[in-house]
Amino acid sequence: MKIKEIPAENRPRERLKKFGASALSDAELLAIILQNGVKGENVVDMCNRLISFYGIGNLSDLSFEELHKVYFFSWDDVPGNDSGILLKYMEDDLKMDWAKNAEISKEDDGETIIIKNGENSFTFKFDKAKKYLFSWDDVPENNIGLVKFLKDDLKIEWVENAEIKKNDNNETITVAKGTNTIFLKLHLTSFGDFQGKPENNKTKKMVSLELNGVKKYKYLLKEEEGKLNIYAKKNVTLVTCDDTHKYILKKENGKIKVYHKINGIGEAKAMQIKALFEFNKRCNLAAKSLKKIKYAKEVFGYASQKIPDNKKEYFMVILLDSKNRIIADKIVSIGILNASLIHPREVFRDAIKDGANAIVLVHNHPSDDPTPSTDDIKITETLVKTGEIIGISVIDHVIIGDTYYSFKENGKI
Numbered sequence: 220m221k222i223k224e225i226p227a228e229n230r231p232r233e234r235l236k237k238f239g240a241s242a243l244s245d246a247e248l249l250a251i252i253l254q255n256g257v258k259g260e261n262v263v264d265m266c267n268r269l270i271s272f273y274g275i276g277n278l279s280d281l282s283f284e285e286l287h288k289v290y291f292f293s294w295d296d297v298p299g300n301d302s303g304i305l306l307k308y309m310e311d312d313l314k315m316d317w318a319k320n321a322e323i324s325k326e327d328d329g330e331t332i333i334i335k336n337g338e339n340s341f342t343f344k345f346d347k348a349k350k351y352l353f354s355w356d357d358v359p360e361n362n363i364g365l366v367k368f369l370k371d372d373l374k375i376e377w378v379e380n381a382e383i384k385k386n387d388n389n390e391t392i393t394v395a396k397g398t399n400t401i402f403l404k405l406h407l408t409s410f411g412d413f414q415g416k417p418e419n420n421k422t423k424k425m426v427s428l429e430l431n432g433v434k435k436y437k438y439l440l441k442e443e444e445g446k447l448n449i450y451a452k453k454n455v456t457l458v459t460c461d462d463t464h465k466y467i468l469k470k471e472n473g474k475i476k477v478y479h480k481i482n483g484i485g486e487a488k489a490m491q492i493k494a495l496f497e498f499n500k501r502c503n504l505a506a507k508s509l510k511k512i513k514y515a516k517e518v519f520g521y522a523s524q525k526i527p528d529n530k531k532e533y534f535m536v537i538l539l540d541s542k543n544r545i546i547a548d549k550i551v552s553i554g555i556l557n558a559s560l561i562h563p564r565e566v567f568r569d570a571i572k573d574g575a576n577a578i579v580l581v582h583n584h585p586s587d588d589p590t591p592s593t594d595d596i597k598i599t600e601t602l603v604k605t606g607e608i609i610g611i612s613v614i615d616h617v618i619i620g621d622t623y624y625s626f627k628e629n630g631k632i
Contacts, residue, residue, distance in 0.1 A: 222261045231263065245275045252495055253488050269484065279496035280528055286489040294475035297332055298323040305343075309334065350451040352438065355405070357446070358392055359383045369394070372451070374485020375401070403427075405440070500524045511543045512579060515625030518617045521545070522581040526619065534582040536566055538575035539614070546573055561598050563605040570611050578606070580616040589620035591631075599626055 227233055231247040240248065246266040256262035273281065291308070292301040302323050309318035321336035332343040352372070353364030362383050369378045381396035392403040404427055427438075439450040469476050484492075503524050512518060518537065525548055526533045534552035537545060551565045570578050580602060582595075591599075599616045606613040615627040626632045 222256070222263070225261075245270055249492075252491055265484075278492065279500070281492075283486070283489045283493070286484050286492060291477045291479045294332075294477055296474070298325060305332075305334070309341075315339070352449040352451055355389075355392075355440070355447040355449055359385055365392070365394075368449075369401075374487075376485070376487065512537070512539060512545060513543065515615055515617050515623060515628050518579055518581060518615065518625075519619060519623040522548075522583075522617065522619055526550075526581075526583050529583055529585050529587075532582055532585060534561060534580070536570065537579040537581060538570050538573055539577045539579065540574075541576040543577065543614075546575055561602075563602055566602055567605065567609060567611060571609070575611060577612040577614045579614055581619065583619040587621040589618040589622060589624035591618055591624055591626070596631070599631065603632060 222230060228237075231243060231250050234247065235243055235251065243251075246263050249266040249270070250262040253262055253266065256265045260268075269286075270278070292304045296302075297305055305323065306318050306321060309315045309321075317336045317339040318334065321334045321339075324333050324335075325331065326333065330344060334341055334343075352368045354361075358365050365383065366378050366381075369375045377396050377399050378394055381394050381399075384393045384395075385391065386393070390405045394401050394403075441448050441450060469478060512521070522535060522537070525535065531553055533550050535548055535550050537548045540546055547569065549569045552561055566578075566580070569575075580599065584590075595616075595618065599613075602616075603613045613632065615625055615632060617626075618624040
C-alpha cells in the first residue's frame with residue numbers, strides 16, 4: 220500500500236502534526252526522516268522491516284554495509300542451530316503458518332535445503348548463474364549498463380547524467396557528479412570457488428568498487444569476444460511457488476553466511492540514518508557536558524555516547540576542572556588493553572596541556588561484562604600513582620559493558 224493510499228489522518232506526518240512525536244511508532248519516526256520507500260513497499264513498511272531485523276537499540280551501531288544487508292542464517296548450521304531462525308522467518312515474514320513444525324533436510328551435495336510439512340514444501344538453493352552487469356570496454360562510450368547497475372543494484376540515485384571517465388591505462392573508471400565521486404578499479408586477485416577452495420590454483424581477474432574510499436564490492440571479470448565483462452558473484456535463491464527472493468552469500472570464519480538485503484536502504488538513506496543518530500548523540504552530550512561528574516553512573520552515560528562502537532576496546536580519558544566539570548575527553552588507545560601498551564605519558568599528556576585538575580579513566584569491554592581483568596587493575600594502580608606524583612588526581616576508572624564497574628565505588632581507588 221502506498222502512503223497516498225493510507226487515510227490522511229493515519230499518515231506519519233499528519234499524526235506528528237496533530238498528536239506530537241511521542242505518539243508515533245519507531246518506524247513512523249524513521250519514515251519521516253527517510254521520506255521515500257521503494258517500488259511495492261511504502262517507507263513505513265520498509266522502516267518496520269529494518270527495525271524488526273536489527274532492533275531499534277542496535278541501529279546506531281550499524282556500519283554502512285550493515286545498513287544495506289542483515290545477517291539471516293548460517294547455511295552450515297541448517298539443519299542445526301539456525302533451523303529455528305529459518306522456520307521463524309517463513310512463519311512470520313512469509314506468512315507460512317505450516318512452517319512452525321516443519322522438517323528440514325539438506326541434499327547430499329549441500330547446495331539445497333528442503334523444508335517440508337505434509338504436502339507443503341519449499342527449498343533454499345544456490346543460484347550459481349552469474350549475473351551480467353556491464354562491459355568494462357564499453358565505458359565511457361556506452362554507459363547504459365554501468366549506470367543501470369549503480370542505480371538498480373547499489374541504489375546510487377545521483378549517477379544519472381554523471382560524468383564518466385576512464386584513465387589512460389584502462390584500469391580505473393571514475394563516476395562524478397557535483398561533490399559525489401566513486402571509483403571502479405581493476406585488479407588481480409586469487410579467487411576460489413564458493414566453498415573457499417582455490418579453483419585450479421588460477422588467478423582470476425576481478426573488479427573492486429570503492430564508494431567514497433570506504434566500501435568495496437567485488438565482482439567477476441571475464442573476457443568474452445574480445446571484451447572485458449563484469450558479472451555479479453553467486454547469490455542464494457529462495458524458491459517458493461513462483462516467487463524468488465535474492466540473498467547475499469558470504470564466507471566468514473569458515474562458515475557460509477546468508478544475508479538478507481534491505482531493499483531501499485541505499486547510500487543516501489544509510490547516510491541519513493547515521494547522521495540522525497550522530498546528531499542525537501551530540502545533543503545528549505551537549506546536555507550532559509554542562510553537568511558536573513559526581514557519580515560513576517554519569518560517567519557511564521557520558522562515555523557510552525562517546526565511544527565509537529563496542530566491537531573494539533577503547534581507552535578514554537575524561538578531563539575535569541577543579542569543579543569536576545568536563546573540559547574534554549580523549550581516546551588514547553584502541554584495541555586489547557594491556558599494561559605494557561597504556562603508558563602514563565599518553566594518558567596525562569592532554570590533562571597537563573589543558574590544565575585539568577583531575578581525570579576519569581574509561582574503557583569498554585566488547586563482551587559486555589564490565590568485570591575488571593588483571594591488566595585493568597594493574598593499569599589503574601600505575602596511573603593512580605602517576606597522578607599523585609604529578610598532582611592530577613585519578614578520581615575513578617569506569618569499565619563499560621551492559622552496565623558498568625566503578626573502581627571508586629568498589630573501594631579500589
